Amino acid sequence: MQFDVVIVGGGLAGLSLACALRDTRLKIALVESRAPTPAIGWDARVYAISPVNADFLQKIGAWKHLDAERITPIYAMKILGDGGAQLDFSAYETGVSELGWILESSLMACELWENVKRQSNLTLLCPAAPRTVDMGENAAVLTLADGQRLSTRLLVGADGRDSWVRQATGLPAINTPYGEMGLVANFECEHPHRGMARQWFRDDGVLAWLPLSGKRISIVWSTPDAHATELLALAPEELCTRVAMAGDQALGELKLITPATAFPLRLMHVPRIVAPRLALVGDAAHGIHPLSGHGINLGYQDAKALAELLAATAEWQDIGSERLLRRYQSARREETVLMQYTTHTLRRLFREKLPGLKSLRNIGMNLTNALPVVKNLLVRYALGAF
Incomplete structure (x- = not known):
């Protein structure tokens, strides 16, 4: 042919x-x-879709047919460092209606x-x-x-x-294994997320909470292999407790709605x-x-x-x-x-655990958070505005 x-x-x-x-x-x-095939219940593998890519999906005829009740807008994002630093992004402050959308x-x-x-x-x-x-x-x-x-x-x-x-x-x-896994799962939350995505840089990796429709979130915990294996072996109730505590119980108690799974992480050039x-x-x-x-x-x-x-x-x-x-x-x-x-x-x-580096990286995050022009440039790049 x-x-x-x-x-x-x-x-x-x-x-x-x-x-x-x-x-x-x-x-x-x-x-x-x-x-x-459609996921049974909620798909644990979700993506944050930027506005420029939502526009691409619209142009190729897919976006308008997606179930609107399963598309969750991101109105804000909070990033927390490992030493008290914080970086906040807001759709309102950036002058857009959404920072992006979460889709399965x-x-x-x-x-x-x-x-x-x-x-x-x-x-x-x-x-x-x-x-x-x-x-x-x-x-x-x-x-x-x-x-x-x-x-x-x-x-x-x-x-x-x-x-x-x-x-x-x-x-x-050229593959560079990270010696880490990305653990994913979905949870029901005690409190509403109000369209806010959250990310913590922790000693045991990077934890992201992504908003789903209703009072639900999807998480991605990028963590060393041994810790990921430990988390996967936990009973559902214990996993919920660990995830809630790792996220400062920002949304109250959590209830697991999809089994946790994990995939190896690597940089590939x-x-x-x-x-x-x-x-x-x-x-x-x-x-x-x-x-x-x-x-x-x-x-x-x-x-x-x-x-x-x-x-x-x-x-x-x-x-x-x-x-x-x-x-x-x-x-x-x-x-x-x-x-x-x-x-x-x-x-x-x-x-890295070098002396003084923890303080420097958290000072850098706080400094960036205090500079609206820099924050606006960062978020507009993420939106695909350039």
Whole structure:
């Protein structure tokens, strides 16, 4: 079968790229091993979606179909250091209606999947898995496990941080394990959160409380492996007590509504995300610490940038040309490197035990909190205003 673009991976980045190419002349195939399924109750994996990415989801036709009762606006954010420092962000003070929104991963995935199922220029191959790939001068030929052969002018790896496409095509990835896990779970709260996200930099890691609809929160506790293992082994009532105490009991007593789970954390740098007939998007192209909440925002912006580049090419242009694809790589390098460097540096800053460093980092947070201009610049960057 002949295609212009073959996307391997039906996660959020791959699906959003497919949707963004819906009105182009391009013939697309999407290869995925299994369709997304709705979470039973509440999905423990949630994302903070920035306004610029909410706009992207709106433009590709997904946002308006999402269940509005499961979308929670963030009106404020409070960040607390490990020595009494505090940094506050407010939508009102920034001059916007929301700082962002909290959405469940499965909610977005299922809606994007329904969109691509209806897409006239797309062939959905599921269940399907890649077996081999031959990167030729004029086409990449992907052979699937069932023997089907897909010839394409451009192969896109959107298959996650352990990307088969990246490994099969020889693009190197530099992994730096953190020796930490990200523990996630959802809770009912005694008191309303009022749309406030909270984050604590603690001796045992970084704890984030993200608001869900009603009196519910989702947490991400980025913590050393041994501590994460200890938390996972706790009875639900004990875990609730530990999480509430770690968060200064800001929302009163907590009740567990989804079982806790955890995933290993690592920094992943991919020096080249393009090659002749090849481009990477999403977690296949980069990996960052979750303390920023920007992971899927980077992935959506990858999809947006690549889709815009492909849509703007003339019919006579070769969309698999490395010279053309380098424009996508250049467009995404600055934001990706900045977020990787920032999150990596923040993590190191709050994990180091050097004498006097604790006082310095907390003084820095308080100083930033006292400078409205600096705070406004930080939050506007996070909103995608630049």
